[in-house]
Amino acid sequence: xxxDRRFPPTLPARLIARENRFVLRAEAERGExxxxxxxxxxxxxxxxxxxxxxxxxxxxxxxxxxxLARDGATWVLLDSAEAEAxxxxxxARWGWRHLAAQPRVEGGRLDALAxxxxxxxxxxxxxxxxxxxEGTACFPDAPSARAKKHLGWLVAREGALVFAVLRADxxxxxxxxxxxxxxSALCAAREAGLWMRAVRARVASEGxxxxxxxxxYCGA
Numbered sequence: 001x002x003x004d005r006r007f008p009p010t011l012p013a014r015l016i017a018r019e020n021r022f023v024l025r026a027e028a029e030r031g032e033x034x035x036x037x038x039x040x041x042x043x044x045x046x047x048x049x050x051x052x053x054x055x056x057x058x059x060x061x062x063x064x065x066x067x068l069a070r071d072g073a074t075w076v077l078l079d080s081a082e083a084e085a086x087x088x089x090x091x092a093r094w095g096w097r098h099l100a101a102q103p104r105v106e107g108g109r110l111d112a113l114a115x116x117x118x119x120x121x122x123x124x125x126x127x128x129x130x131x132x133x134e135g136t137a138c139f140p141d142a143p144s145a146r147a148k149k150h151l152g153w154l155v156a157r158e159g160a161l162v163f164a165v166l167r168a169d170x171x172x173x174x175x176x177x178x179x180x181x182x183x184s185a186l187c188a189a190r191e192a193g194l195w196m197r198a199v200r201a202r203v204a205s206e207g208x209x210x211x212x213x214x215x216x217y218c219g220a
Contacts, residue, residue, distance in 0.1 A: 003207030005086035010053035010067050010205060017048060023062060026052055033063040039078045041130055042142040045071045053205050068205065071132075075203045077166035080128040082208065083201075084111055087126055090162070090199060090210045105153050114160065122195070123159035125150045128166055129173065129198075137170035137198070137214065139163055143179045151182070155189050161196040165214060166203060173198035174217040187218035 013026035013033065022037050024046075035054050037043075046069055053068040053075075067079050077083060088098035095117035103113045103123060112124045131141040140147050154161055163173050175183035190196060198216040201208045 001206075001209060004089035004201075004209050005082060006207040007067060007082060007205070008055055010055050011064075013052045013054055015046065015048055015050040015052055015069070018046070024066070026054070028054070036060070036062045036065045037078065038065060039080060039128070039130065041128075041140070043069075043078070043130065044141065045131070068203065071167070072169075074132075074167050074169045075205065076130050077128075077201065077203045077208060078130060083128050083164050083166055084126065086201070086208050086210070087112060087162075087164075090164075093210065105157075108149075108153075110150065110153065110159070116160070116195075123154065123157050124162065125154060125159070126162040126164050129163050129170075130166055131176065132165075132167060132170045135169070135171040137163070137165040137167075137173045137200075138176035139173075140179050140182060141176050144182060147179075148182050148185050151185050151189055151194075155192055155194050159194070161189070161194060163196070163198040163216070165198060165200040166208075168200065168202040168211065170200050170214060172215045172217065183218065190218045 013028040016025040018024045024037050051070040054064045054066050056064045068075050091098050097115045100113040102109045110123050110125045114124045115121050127139050129137045129139045175186050198214040200211045202211045
């Protein structure tokens with residue numbers, strides 16, 4: 001398969017427990033390891049025994065960084081940096097061009113500056129989606145003031161919003177019911193004309209390929 005993003009080599013492990021939001025303990029071939037979890041979501045489906053793929057990181061506060069976790073039969077990309085690295089390939093499919101990463105906005109940052117197919121420069125935010133229930137991918141999986149702030153920035157600047165569904169078992173996208181304020185803001189943004197898409201990725205231990213655009217429903 002021709003990957004849109006090929007991952008670095010990883011090692012297998014199984015989750016023992018989460019110490020906190022960003023650190024977990026896992027059983028690896030070398031024994032128990034502490035790993036950084038580079039994902040801001042709640043990840044309620046991440047339970048003891050969950051298969052993981054991770055890469056070593058010598059000299060850090062943890063022994064490595066989690067790349068993937070398996071929810072049932074489906075591998076899920078948890079490292080949003082790898083999703084962002086695959087963004088230029090996704091934009092190219094729409095005839096867009098990636099110009100810069102992490103542009104500054106009002107003392108913060110968005111994910112990219114891009115040029116659309118009409119030649120217009122747009123600020124763009126890509127939200128990583130890792131939660132799926134009965135075929136519906138949703139974001140955010142916990143209330144997120146940051147997500148609402150980014151949405152406001154994009155609407156004010158006529159930007160673009162991409163929901164990157166980083167698992168292959170989704171058929172549609174909608175905002176998670178846990179954050180009705182974000183759902184309302186997303187509906188308002190859509191009515192205001194904000195460019196938005198939901199895109200599914202097929203993920204394996206070797207890499208990621210952008211698979212299909214999904215129907216996007218703004219209401220929870």
